[in-house]
Structures are given as C-alpha cells and as structure tokens.
Amino acid sequence: MDDIADRLADVTISESELLAKGFCEYRRYSLTVSIPNQGEVEQKRDVIAGGKVVAVLPVDVNRDEVVLIRQFRLPAHLATGKGDMIEIVAGRVDADEAPADAARRECCEEIGVEPAKIAELFTYLTTPGITDELVTVFVARVDASAVRERTSMDGEYIRTQRVPIETALEALSHNTMHNGPALMALQWLALNRARLKELLG
Numbered sequence: 001m002d003d004i005a006d007r008l009a010d011v012t013i014s015e016s017e018l019l020a021k022g023f024c025e026y027r028r029y030s031l032t033v034s035i036p037n038q039g040e041v042e043q044k045r046d047v048i049a050g051g052k053v054v055a056v057l058p059v060d061v062n063r064d065e066v067v068l069i070r071q072f073r074l075p076a077h078l079a080t081g082k083g084d085m086i087e088i089v090a091g092r093v094d095a096d097e098a099p100a101d102a103a104r105r106e107c108c109e110e111i112g113v114e115p116a117k118i119a120e121l122f123t124y125l126t127t128p129g130i131t132d133e134l135v136t137v138f139v140a141r142v143d144a145s146a147v148r149e150r151t152s153m154d155g156e157y158i159r160t161q162r163v164p165i166e167t168a169l170e171a172l173s174h175n176t177m178h179n180g181p182a183l184m185a186l187q188w189l190a191l192n193r194a195r196l197k198e199l200l201g
Contacts, residue, residue, distance in 0.1 A: 010034035016047075024131075025049040050126065050133025052093035054103040055181035056118070057137070057189065058111060059165070060144035061196050066168050066189070067111055067147050068182065070159045080178060086161075087179045090135075099136040107140055111160050112148035115140035119199040121188055126180060137185055141200035165189065 011034070016027040028046050035041050058067040069087050077083025091106040093099055100118060108114050118140045126133045144162045151158040169190050177183060189196075 019046065024051075046130070048131040048133075050131040052099065052102075053126075053133055053135045054091060054093060054099050054106060055135055055137045055185065056089040056103045056107055056115075057139045057182075057185035058089060058107060058113070058115065058142040058144075058147075059139055059189075059196060059200065060142055060162075061200055063144055063162075064165050065144045065162050066165055066186075067113075067142060067144055068161045068163055068168065069110060070161060071156065076178065082178070085179050086177045086182060088182045088185055089140075090181055100138070103136075103138045103140065107142065109153060110151055110158055111142070112151065113142045113144075113146050115142050117141040117200045121185070124184070135181060137181060137188070139185070139189075139196070139199060165193065169193075 012032045014030040016029050018025060019028050020026040026046065026048055028044060030042070030044055032040050032042050059065070060067070067089075069089065071085060071087055072083050073085050074083060076085050089103075089106050089110045091102065091109070093102040097105075100120065103118055104115055118138050121137045121139055123134060123136045125131075126135060147160050147162060149160055151160075168186055171177060172183070172186055172190065177186075
C-alpha cells in the first residue's frame with residue numbers, strides 16, 4: 001500500500017516572499033526538490049496560505065436526516081453562475097484550537113446546535129497545486145429539530161435545510177451540487193451509512 005500513499009519529499013525550501021495579503025497571504029517560494037531518476041530540480045511556486053479547515057456533516061440518526069446549508073459564494077458564481085451553493089457546516093480552525101473543537105464550534109455557530117457526538121472521517125488538501133489548505137471532515141450527531149433556519153455572522157448569511165438522507169444521496173447522481181466538502185461527505189455517507197450508529201451511537 002506504500003506505493004499509493006503520500007510520502008516525504010527530499011526538498012529544500014528558501015524563505016518565502018510575501019506577494020499579497022488579503023483574507024489569506026499569497027507567498028512565493030524558491031525550492032530545490034529531488035526527483036527520482038532526474039536529480040535535483042529548482043522551482044519557484046506561489047502558494048495561497050489557506051491553513052487548517054474543518055467540515056462537518058450533521059446527521060440526525062433518529063430521523064434519518066442530514067442538515068445542509070445554503071450560502072452565497074462569489075468564486076462559485078464566477079465559475080458556474082450558480083453562487084447560491086449547497087454546503088455542509090465548515091470553517092477555519094483557530095490558532096491553538098483542535099480540529100474537533102473547531103467542528104463543534106462551527107456547528108453551534110452555523111446551525112445553532114451542539115453535536116451530541118462527533119467522529120473524524122478523513123483529511124484532504126483542496127487544491128495542493130496552489131494552496132496549503134487542509135480540510136478535516138467530521139460526521140456529527142445532532143437533533144435536527146433544534147436546527148436554526150437562518151444564521152447571520154461576520155458577513156455570512158446561512159440558511160439551513162433538513163433533508164432526508166435518501167434525498168441527499170440521490171442528489172449526488174444529478175450533479176447539482178459542486179461544493180467539495182459536501183460532495184465528499186455525502187459520498188462517504190453513501191458508502192458508510194450502515195456504520196452511522198456505530199460511529200455516533
């Protein structure tokens with residue numbers, strides 16, 4: 001299995017140069033990386049500093065529902081013309097905060113419910129060619145009947161949707177959603193639905 005696993009690289013990285021700073025920093029790196037059968041190669045790469053992020057799929061195991069959210073995203077609007085996206089709970093991990101704690105906090109902030117139990121599923125890099133953003137995905141047990149319909153904070157305007165699990169999984173086959181964390185979490189649910197009670201009690 002080691003042949004299909006990420007591995008450490010033999011690389012030397014210089015001090016980075018700050019190119020721009022807005023919501024995130026945009027930096028340029030000079031590096032020398034050892035490529036098998038080719039030797040050392042010098043490269044320059046620009047990186048958006050995305051940092052650590054959590055995404056949470058809230059599930060009501062008693063009602064067989066998931067809680068999805070709807071939120072406007074400008075980049076999605078520019079890319080597809082459909083910026084009013086279906087998503088799952090997500091947000092950045094604060095400094096000195098554990099991902100699981102961030103996942104619980106984001107559930108409270110975005111849907112108004114603290115999870116009864118939470119389980120870590122997997123981590124992934126969103127676009128490793130341009131950003132170091134690392135997402136940890138969780139599944140959380142919630143009481144969907146307590147979910148708020150709307151949330152507004154820090155310029156974010158969130159609307160919640162309680163959806164039967166079957167309906168959410170069926171939507172995957174229609175290519176109507178394009179939010180990465182939501183798609184991956186629902187694909188995980190399609191493969192592991194039978195494990196929900198084992199993971200969440």
